[in-house]
Amino acid sequence: MQVNDGGTLEWNGDAYHRLSDVQFNVAMTLIDTLALKGDESLLDAGCGSGRITQVLLSRLPKGRVIGADLSQSMLRTARRECIAKPGQRVDFVVADLQTYVTPQPVDGIFSNMALHFVHDHAQMYRNFAACLQPEGFLALQFGHSQLHGELRDNLMHLMNEPPFGPYLHASAFNFRGCDPHNTRLFLQQAGFVNIEVSSL
Template sequence: MSAYAWDAEDYARHSTAQKRWAGELSERLALRGDERVLDLGCGDGLIAAQLATALPCGSVVGVDSSAAMIALARRRYPAERHPNLSFQIMDAQTLSFDARFDRVFSNAVLHWLKDHPAVLAGLHRSLRPGGKLLLGMGGQGDVADMRATLESVIAAAEWSEYFQDFEFPYTFPSPADYRHWLQAAGFSVRRAELLPKDATHDGSAGLAAWIRTTWLPYSQRLPESRREAFIQNVVEAYLLRIPLDDSGLAHVAMVLLEVEADKLGDERMDTT
């Protein structure tokens, strides 16, 4: 994620669905109030701050690879007002914690990454014995209509020169993928399931804002002067495929993968 120039303020304004789903997912942590929690890919820090409020005798560390996101999180939730909350710039694929946390939470982050086994190995090291992780990410079949739209747009003569040798930048794993990776990393899998979601956006402008703030691997292939025209082209093509509803809302069918697992002792790890 750090390879892209994130506009943290813009993302914070146009990530309503991600935050709603993160809030719903975080309820499954069932916190007592004294746990140490890692929020992996904390973005602007909102969910990490909500978790910290629920942990009067615990703490939260939010990490993100984007310096802009961490800077915004620190401005919004300064240590003097949130003494049990801190933020660090860190790549999820190279975590440096050692048996520090009781819980790991992550939402709408891991589909950005390619090396999930490396992430899970780092999470295993980061958790204390008996620790638990709760992960939500784009899963198998996610954003199929938007992906098809983007493929058609970038193949058009107007844009194709910018997408030579372009590879799809996201990883949308299946439950079977994740069960295998978790078990190999030393976790006992409690749940790995795909959940359909309907992301709604306020008309063409709302859809454009979502594309602008989250589809950076596409838009940032272009010169800055051409990005808005590209985004509008994507919006128009998508709405021809999936029109606005009678209330003027744009709908994007999504598929999320939710995962829950417990840390096993190192002696039980499958190293095959």
């Protein structure tokens, strides 16, 4: 992350694209569980730099993907790096997942290691329900609130330690996470059924 001209934190899409192997490997584990036919339409929620979007496209030779992210820098990298030309089988949109609804219903929503940055999970799941076809699916992986609390605490401690302090900014570690119980509850309240929630 870096501070932009407006003084707020912004992801560095190019750096993330190069340094996101852990996130990529976790995503591949989740993608491999999907029973895709190859013609589905998916929302890649919190698509980041598009590495996972590319994999989803390769699994959907007749399908489409909408990559949604709040970071302009991430989306610039995604548009540049994507194997498909934007507007053909993939579109990238700047979107807050608490308010974004796809223009047309999609068959599924995929998200990997992004939703722990979303503040209001209950609202996000209601929006996800509005984005999906009646038999649509969610495949989501994100940080558990307890894990991210521990990570945040450790990073906040490092902020006061030379030489790390100048490179760390408190708001970069505002992970929300969500525990399995509340995740299940929010999904049920949004109308989802056949819910499987696990803590890894």
